[in-house]
Amino acid sequence: MIKKGIHSVFLFLFCFQTFSQSKNDSLAVNFHLEFNKLPFELNKKYVSANNDTLVVETFRCYISNIQIQYEDKSVFIQKNSYHLLDSDNPKSFQIPITKKSYKLISKIIFNIGIDSLTNTSGALSGDLDPIKGMYWAWQSGYINMKIEGRSSSCITRKNEFQFHIGGYLQPYYAMRKMKFDWDKKADDDIYIGIDLYPFFSNLELKETNSVMIPGKDAMKLANYITKMFYSQ
Secondary structure: OHHHHHHHHHHHHHHHHHHHHHHHOEEEEEEEEEEOOEEOOOOOEEEOOOOOEEEEEEEEEEEEEEEEEEOOOOEEEOOOOEEEEEOOEHHHHEEEEEEOOOOEEEEEEEEEOOOHHHHOOOOOOHHHOHHHOOEEEOOOEEEEEEEEEEEOOOOOHHHEEEEEEEOOOOOOOOOEEEEEEOOOEOOOOEEEEEEHHHHHHOOOOOOOOEEOOOOHHHHHHHHHHHHHEEEO
């Protein structure tokens, strides 16, 4: 019994050490949700540049096709690279990519949203599962980013604002590609800020408080959301 118990302890320690090493050896992209460069909190009151007092209750965003370009011209492209960032799940903002190395990273590339081919691939699983609440229907496809909340500036039911930004058919193709220059070794995690402040700075919630379908308004918001992302 004693030998069996000791064996179990060593097996546990071995598995724990293997898991820890695997985690420590992984290069991850960490997204930080913020408001005006400060850590963001759900259901907290914020004030935009347009003096709209607002509370954000939901933030979800698809990040896809993550690529790492190295100084030696080699490129790592993550397979099946579809990740849903969800403010209700803080762990979703940390995305393991590949093994750490000592090569110098030159660029970080990813998409905000889901590409047209994936949108037409039918029912999918994982973070793309429609149960996640980020899929309209086959005619409209996936919602690239969802921002919902309340503001006294909104003359709507319960002062709600709802922004569901997406669309995969031209001329209303709402996916946006982001590219950041980098000059760090691949032995450190990558940190990308997502600041909601610039998004709301482009809006007056009294006038614009609901965009729920692909179209011209969604395209404007898709351009606004690119201003939210920055390298840290």
